[in-house]
Amino acid sequence: MNISQLKNSITTIVNSDASKSQKLQAICDFLKNEISYYDWVGFYFKNGDKNELKLAEFAGEPTEHTIIPFGKGICGQVAVSNQNFVVPDVSAQDNYISCGWKVKSEIVIPIFVNGNNVGQIDIDSHTVNPFSKNDEELLEFVCLKVADIY
Template identity: 65%
Template sequence: MTLQELKPEIRSIVSQPKLSVDHKLLQICKLLEAHVDYYNWVGFYFKNGDKDELKLGPYVGEPTDHTIIPFGKGICGQVAVSNQNFVVPDVAAQDNYIACSITVKAEIVVPVFVNGENVGQIDIDSNTPDPFTEADERFLEFVCKEVAKLIS
C-alpha cells in the first residue's frame, strides 16, 4: 500500500466506536509497520501529565527500555521542546540520540497537537539508511491530526 492508500485505513481505525484509544493507536502502529517496508518500529509517546517528560504509549517493534524520555533528550525529547518534525537520515550522526537498537539507521518524529499544544508524537525507526521523504512527513502529519481527534 502507498502512503496515500493508507489514509482511509487510518480514518477507519480512528472512527471505530467500540475500540479504546490505546487499541486504536496500536492498530495504527500495526498498520504502518506492516505496510511501509522501511517502518521497523512505530510507536507513540505522550506528555506524562504535568511532568516535562514523555511516556511511551502503544507501539509495534522491538521492546524498548525507553518508556520515559525527559524533554530535550533524544529525538523525541527534542521534538517535545521544538514542536517541529525531526527527520534523522543517519542516527549515528546525531549527538543527542537515544539508541533503542543497533539495527536502527534513521528516525522520524512528528508531533501531535491538540488545540495548539504538543501533547505527544509518533516515532518511527528505520533499519534503512535515509529512507524518509517529504511524503512521509506529510503522511505522518495527517496521521497525527487523526490521532489528535482521539485524544482531544
C-alpha cells in the same frame, strides 16, 4: 507508497468503535506492516505535568526507553521544538538515544491538541535515509487523526 490508500485506512481505524488504546495500537501495527522500512512505530505522550514523555502503544521490538526527558534524544527534542524531526542517519546525531544497534534512521512528528504539543509518533528504520516528504505528509495526517481521539 500510496498515501491516499494509507490515509483512508488510518481514517477507518480512527473512526472505528475501538477504544483509544486499541486505535493507537492498530495504527502502529498497520504502519509497521504496510511500510517496509518502518521497523518500529510508537506513540509517546506527555507524562502528566512532568517535562517528560511516556511510551504508549507501539509495534516492534520492546524498548527500555519508556520515559524520555524533554530535550533528550530525538523525541525529547521534538517535545521542546514542536517541529518535525527527520534523522537520515542516527550515527550523525550528538543528542540521540539508541534504541538498538539496528536503528539507522528516525522520524518524529508532534501531535498537537488545541495548539499544545501532547505527544508524537516515532518511527525507527533499519535503513539509512529512507524517509521522504511523503512520510512526513502521511505521519502529519496520522497525528491530526490521533489528535481527534486524544
